Amino acid sequence: MTRVSVIGCGNMGGALLRGLARTDSYHLTAIDLDPDALAAVADVADATTEDAAAAKEADIVVLAVKPDIAEHALADLDLTADQQLVTLAAGLPREFVAERTPASVVRIMPNLAAETGDMAAAATNEGLTDEVRAMLDDAGEFVEVDESLMDVSTAVNGSGPAFAFYLIDAVKRAGIDGGLDPEQAETLAAQTFKGAAETVLRDDRSVDELIDAVCSPNGTTIEGMEVLWDSDADEAVVDAVAAAEERSRELAEAFDDE
Structure with missing residues (x-):
């Protein structure tokens, strides 16, 4: 069973948690400083916490926070090279994240239909692993693109x-x-x-x-x-x-x- 921690349980993070919970293939940890956000996903997550340190136990860490707080959230993470970090904040370059963590980093742009397994997503070629591919498959359909196409992908399937x-x-x-x-x-x-x-x-x-x-x-x-x-x-x-x-x-x- 793949261990997935989602940091940021708002609309998109919550939708991904609900979509993955439908498969029974993941141990899901929801991480957020907002108690209301955690309460909203408590029925689908195996664990909820306000402590970002819990992400250290995950195989895949999903950073689902707003772009303007991404750097602060990254500073709170202590990941290893064996872990995979998936970032889905609009406009947040993969390189910016990769420079701040030893984890393998991939940038994706999903959408809210992940909740029902009908997500459309774009993922950068660089950093994309088979484990992350399997996770995206479980949430819907995805395409692999060069990062230079992530802005238009954000507009087409994200918006x-x-x-x-x-x-x-x-x-x-x-x-x-x-x-x-x-x-x-x-x-x-x-x-x-x-x-x-x-x-x-x-x-x-x-x-x-x-x-x-x-x-x-x-x-x-x-x-x-x-x-x-x-x-x-x-x-x-x-x-x-x-x-x-x-x-x-x-x-x-x-x-x-x-």
């Missing part, structure tokens, strides 16, 4: 859930306007996005080919797609991803100055 939630809510509101009750509209909208995503991942056809498959001539879907094709909706989404990517770069620059 991407918020963009997807926004679009789901728009479809939900259209359903409500048409007469569905809110619960019905939310179920249909969310499940439709879930099914569409699974189809993209499992089907050999391109996205354009899948759109064509749904759009029967003179049917209902083609009428809706004509509205989207005539709009700037796709450009707005691209701009949202670009803005998130730029912010990730700005965060990284703060560490370059230290």
Whole structure:
């Protein structure tokens, strides 16, 4: 059983703990100075503590704190070269972390769907071990990228859930306007996005080919797609991803100055 300590049990750290707990393959230790954060994950963690020294017993240590307190958190850690340190703070360069610990360091950008085993994550090629690969597999899907692509990965899969939630809510509101009750509209909208995503991942056809498959001539879907094709909706989404990517770069620059 792999021993995993998660330092920082907020939204992302908590989601990862819950996702890994579903597999029964890990001994999970939750570490946070906030008693409320520890209480929120007490039902899935094997141990909870405010003491960062507990991470010394882990095979994999996940640093899930905000970028601005990462250096302070690293100073409290006493890890060894046999341990693996996974950092997931946006904009936090792998090299910055590696210079402050003897542990093997890999940088990842996961998302909140780790909680249900549906995470999308990017991981740096450098520092990625088979143990960490197995952990990421248990939480969802991941790709290996050069660190130079982590800013755009942060925008696509790290920030991407918020963009997807926004679009789901728009479809939900259209359903409500048409007469569905809110619960019905939310179920249909969310499940439709879930099914569409699974189809993209499992089907050999391109996205354009899948759109064509749904759009029967003179049917209902083609009428809706004509509205989207005539709009700037796709450009707005691209701009949202670009803005998130730029912010990730700005965060990284703060560490370059230290």
